[in-house]
Amino acid sequence: MSGVTVTLADVQDAAARIKGAVHRTPVLRSRTLDALVGAEVHLKCENFQRAGAFKFRGAYHAMSRLAPEQLARGVAAFSSGNHAQAVALAARELGSSAVILMPQDAPRSKRDATEGYGAEIVTYDRYTGDRAEIGARLAAGRGLALIPPYDHPHVIAGQGTAALELIEETGPLDALLTPVGGGGLMAGSAVAATALVPGIRMIGVEPETGDDTRRSLAAGERVRIPVPRTIADGQALPEPGELTFPINRRLLDSVVLVGDDEIKAAMRLAFERLKIVTEPSGATALAALLAGAVDPLPRRVGVVISGGNIGLDRFLELMA
Numbered sequence: 001m002s003g004v005t006v007t008l009a010d011v012q013d014a015a016a017r018i019k020g021a022v023h024r025t026p027v028l029r030s031r032t033l034d035a036l037v038g039a040e041v042h043l044k045c046e047n048f049q050r051a052g053a054f055k056f057r058g059a060y061h062a063m064s065r066l067a068p069e070q071l072a073r074g075v076a077a078f079s080s081g082n083h084a085q086a087v088a089l090a091a092r093e094l095g096s097s098a099v100i101l102m103p104q105d106a107p108r109s110k111r112d113a114t115e116g117y118g119a120e121i122v123t124y125d126r127y128t129g130d131r132a133e134i135g136a137r138l139a140a141g142r143g144l145a146l147i148p149p150y151d152h153p154h155v156i157a158g159q160g161t162a163a164l165e166l167i168e169e170t171g172p173l174d175a176l177l178t179p180v181g182g183g184g185l186m187a188g189s190a191v192a193a194t195a196l197v198p199g200i201r202m203i204g205v206e207p208e209t210g211d212d213t214r215r216s217l218a219a220g221e222r223v224r225i226p227v228p229r230t231i232a233d234g235q236a237l238p239e240p241g242e243l244t245f246p247i248n249r250r251l252l253d254s255v256v257l258v259g260d261d262e263i264k265a266a267m268r269l270a271f272e273r274l275k276i277v278t279e280p281s282g283a284t285a286l287a288a289l290l291a292g293a294v295d296p297l298p299r300r301v302g303v304v305i306s307g308g309n310i311g312l313d314r315f316l317e318l319m320a
Helices: 008-018 031-037 055-064 068-073 082-093 108-116 131-142 153-159 161-170 184-196 212-219 244-251 260-272 281-290 312-319
Strands: 040-045 075-078 098-103 120-124 175-179 201-207 254-258 300-305
Touching (some): 031 040, 031 281, 082 098, 108 120, 175 184, 184 244, 184 300, 254 260, 260 281
């Protein structure tokens, strides 16, 4: 799988295929934010995407390429929440069915939304079980097509359409900040952005306790860490993807880290000043900019707000 590559043409083809099914999300500007960080900031708001996060792009694109007979049999996926919702919604839209493997401690709001889209949920313990192994066994046993959350070329190409749209709207940027979990959003974004804007700095952002990509880039190979405990549940992964890591190793300039308190501060600013709701994982790239973690500071910078799937009780708890 590591030899598979994704190109700008793949991302552009994905954009054409998903047009009309996937929202072209807004790019927000704020003079207050620009003044706070000392740069011209363009926020790509994937919290306004269908199913509440960028994941719908890749899930819908990958599933739209399945043969009709496979769609009739159904699909499977494993996810802590956002990919789960995306696959469940895409399955409904494409006339298919979905079985989703979710951790027992997945946020209640994400599980409820996944079930609301019509998916069947199977749970596991994220701290003792290997979700990829369990998910593959589940899919094989039921004859379902497995739609992984990031390690799939069609998923990566679909996620890259967010950066494609951003640059189409803003023109050349000096840097693009993107949250990094399994690496699919960053890999797709980096493929698109570096091809369209030679010299753009691609900066990944991880939670402090979940710096598997930063460690892997430093080591030159995938490094596995214990499953991190962080409020950024969408980034609580032990290692980068097998397919995404070689792309990110080639195209990323750096990875910076943010703590839970910095993530909360970014969520609060987004709510109070920008009037948008973000989940913790969705706010990490903004948190890095606000915390001064990006050095040197770019003049024109894109920031991906990757998702907004958070329940009211959890949001209030984090903001208390």
